[in-house]
Amino acid sequence: MKVGIVGYGVIGRRAADAVEAQPDMELAGVLKHTRNYGVGLAGERGHRLFSTDGSFGEGSIEDLLAEVDVVVDSTPGGVGMRNKEEYYLPGSVPAVFQGGEAPEVGVSFNALANYEDALNRKYVRVVSCNTTALARLLYILDDGWGVEDAYVVLIRRAADPNEDRKGPVNAILPGNGLSHHARDLQEVLPVPVRTKAYKVPTTLMHMQDISLRLYGQPGREELVDALLREPRILVVPSSEGLNSTARLRDYARELRFRGDIYENVVYDSIDLDGRVYITQAVHQEAIVVPEIIDALRAMQGIRKEESLELTNRTLGVGALRAYTR
């Protein structure tokens, strides 16, 4: 499978590396729209570089598309939809989009929750980082005990580490009432959920506070065991010094290139009193990367178990273990 990456930013760079790590995929090249330090980065990493209008790199977007079986569009929100209309549809090129696009761009996708919906589809949209993390966690809980209702407070990072013009620097920004994340989640997992979002001055990770009622009544250990069985969930002890997003990323930086955390990071301090109270952290730059790889395989008709096993093994998903019984 020859894959082109359109948009070589925070997600595109990671998608390019992840594609190169797959035995059944080949990276055809990466496309940048704007000439900046990403051009040098692509060169240093040995990627073939293309530009939208061909003004730099080996050629234009049409040149790249002519060489590929499928595209990962990792452009800023809204650009993917325009690219689809201008390039992918006319050229009949399948594409994976990001969660910043409107749901109409393709079938919404999470590898755990609804892999089968993307089988043999041409246009697939990997839901956003926050939604991906929620979908994974709630899929496991819904599968095990049935989610009766869930309420999620998203404490969102204000900007990515390379976004030096965004804020806030010193403020908390509440959203205007309930947030769109619930609707987005329901595209991939139809559970009753409400979400509310707050933006805070940090760049490292999102934090999610989940309180929910399950139809079944698992014990705490049973619940933690279900999470420990899923490689895309990393359970961490509250008691061993990982109790901040700074420490989580510090831990990951020692063990993974870029300190990428592909997994949901769930704290083991789960409370139960009829409702269940869970805290998880989300590395917004990395969490969707395994799902992008799985989306590419689903589009080829490859089975879920086969793809997830291969993605997890090649990316090392589930290799970080922080919690021991």
Added chain:
Amino acid sequence: MKVGIVGYGVIGRRAADAVEAQPDMELAGVLKHTRNYGVGLAGERGHRLFSTDGSFGEGSIEDLLAEVDVVVDSTPGGVGMRNKEEYYLPGSVPAVFQGGEAPEVGVSFNALANYEDALNRKYVRVVSCNTTALARLLYILDDGWGVEDAYVVLIRRAADPNEDRKGPVNAILPGNGLSHHARDLQEVLPVPVRTKAYKVPTTLMHMQDISLRLYGQPGREELVDALLREPRILVVPSSEGLNSTARLRDYARELRFRGDIYENVVYDSIDLDGRVYITQAVHQEAIVVPEIIDALRAMQGIRKEESLELTNRTLGVGALRAYTR
């Protein structure tokens, strides 16, 4: 009523000003433990200054206590309890303590929720800023419709504006499971509530996300009207540019000395779908000040309505109006 302020920090300075604004109170003096710029501040503000050991100012803590009818102890958490044992009990001096003290220091107090519990008591503890804001809001909702259960996510400011050694600078710190705020709230208002707390890198205000179920079923307007009737609740429109803690404080700085916000700031974007979803911001430096004044009056046996009306009028509580029907 001659009042002494022990501890002239973030709360002590505000309590001193608030006492001076009361027609039935007189500020005897303020006590500082450590010699720093607060000494100059007290001088500039014209307060008589005392120090613990008498090494600076007009005298020692014993000298101050000999002149007063009652003390507001606004020392750091834990110090108040030691002061009670070392000075207030032996000298038989009544005292108001802050929420940082253990509940055993005195009867826990919120002016709306349990004013009567402090009538003619000698030692009263004004609950913390977050608990004060919760007590006010939940008291009104419980009074109107009965709180069946409530869940609160506290997004806490990391440090006060003058705390230049505290962090985090760039991280989110989750608490270890459910937080103590629920127990603290139940000292003043026995409603079924769970709380969870996260610390984020900002200094301006706390943010609280409250989701709850009421026994009654108010409409949105009915609920907002109940909040608008309470002077210690400021309802702000989500739509008119006040949608961050930075903008709230910017607004208050134009209208109040120090930009102090004594009121809960509740966003009008309240959602209802069986549960009720509310967001409120809390100015941690100022919100307990009206409650400190009311606690002083309750200890003298003065009626609730009389004290609240006088406190609100003298401090201008409820004078900020941001929401118009």
